[in-house]
Amino acid sequence: MAGKAFRKFLPLFDRVLVERCAAETVTKGGIMIPEKAQGKVLQATVVAVGSGARGKDGEIQPVSVKVGEKVLLPEYGGTKIVLEDKDYYLFRDGDILGKYLD
Secondary structure (H helix, E strand, C coil), X not given: CXXXXXXXXXXXXXXXXXXXXXXXXXXXXXXXXXXXXXXXXCEXXXXXXXXXXXXCCCCEECCCCCCCCEEECCCCCCEEEEECXXXXXXXXXXXXXXXXXX
């Protein structure tokens, strides 16, 4: 199973490239939240996946998420990558905490 590329970038092995969702800048009551008070966004959309990690028996274990799925990320970790002036983050498949179901 081959991985899915994104803008000429293909993550290797069990890596997953995600784009974090935008932070909320206004509360439900209409109050503007300053940037310093905004928390880190832990929800992201998968934009590219690698082919998977090689197991102990030599077979490739596919990545557990697919392109387009929404996932829950850990508060810290990941590698920041800038592609075409946009920030993306590269995580290992095992570092992703979960995925949201529709």
